[in-house]
Amino acid sequence: MSHAVSRLRATRLAASTKPFVTRGSATARCGGCRLMASHCMCALRPTVAARAGMCLIMADIEPFKPSNTGWLIADLVADTWAFGWSRVAVDPALLALLNDPQWQPYVVFPGEYVAPERVVTEVQVPAAAGGKRPLFVLLDGTWSEARKMFRRSPYLDRLPVLSLRPGHASNYRLRRALHEQHFCTSEVAAQCLALAGDTHAAETLAAYLDVFTTHYLSAKRNLRLDRDSEAHHRLASLSTGVPTGAPA
Template sequence: MRIHGFHHLYQFRLKQSTKPFIARGAQITRCMYCRVAESLCLCAHQPDINTRVAAMLIVSENEVFKPSNTGRLIADTIKDTSVFQWHRTEPCADMLAQLADEKYAPVLVFPATSVEEKAKVVTASSFVADDKIPLLVFIDGSWREARRIYRKSAYLQSLPMMSITPDTVSDYIMRKSENEQYLATAEVASLILQEIGEPQAANALHYWFNAFKETYLMTKSRGVADDSRPQLSLYLQWKKRFTSIEAHRT
């Protein structure tokens, strides 16, 4: 299993905490990496693919502690993912440096709702340049938190935007959103990856998200769980096909 930036931020925040973060299901003994019950741990199945894109997660105050978080699934899938804690008055210098780095083409993945925001929306072809690495920037938090972070972060408001308007609402039922039309962070990332020409990464994240959602709900369930884990089976079938195709290419 690959340890990435989200795991490091989680451990850092744990060391800083003066009191435990009490989430639903706090009595469950969870894996510290995939955050489902240890008996259902998914870590051995983490995606292992290469992409031509990078990602950045800007995480709201307590999002890193929430077992239902899906931003970590992006870091599971896109190896070049940096993860930063959001601070209103003292943005991380490393984060600002990466956004300004000439080797990247940063774009904020965020639902544009106002006229001003819609004017910043770009298409994939307009920002994906051969000589630059597309850097997909996600605000990882609830819709209310993400809006607040965007309003209070001038460095985000200066970025071009990609805005997803899905045909169907989210089926992410682990944590109810204040606005049901918005997708989970991992769902949005999967759609964006498809749009910018990364279909294998998009598929990996789609199947991985469904496997995580299924396992997370099994962790929460007080009834009889479906031990067959069909979504995990679908993910593993996809992973086997992908590995076979890659082996033939080499």
């Protein structure tokens, strides 16, 4: 099933003059979840409702990385857009989205890096169907790439900056972060969804990331995949709308 990140990846591949090569590139992968066929999790893809939208601005090679978790956001949140970042040009479709009157965009970034008057810690949730819906602008890349995108994207300067206060360390296991406060893109998106009142979507995305991590690491380390794990049961429970621990 095509979504924003997969379409961006396809566009980038079509325009590329040379293939993206990294460790494990020779491995045959599922086109739907980017995992080895033996560890495919396409059948586990959840469907949930969310009023919030996600706008991913992606660093150069992020769409190509099998470990990229922006893909999971696009899997789950129907209103997700993905754009490649460039210092010298900006996609007109991105500017149109940020100016769309149905959305209230928030750039998600640590508040200590911007002027205090731009920083917000809460999200305005529309009280009525006609109100503006929150659109979370996520800078998808390494920490150094995200800082560069934030500093060199003047079209973001007029937007409020949502500074998250999670109160816990990241549980992400696929890349090593410089600081425990640095979260992967899916973890950030789940926190944003929770702030927007999309609690079920937030919990489901967190569970989906846990399952993806389990599948990815099992394939990478050539370990037996436990499809009866607690993470799988939690995702299945949330995908069917039954809260974890509640009677079916």
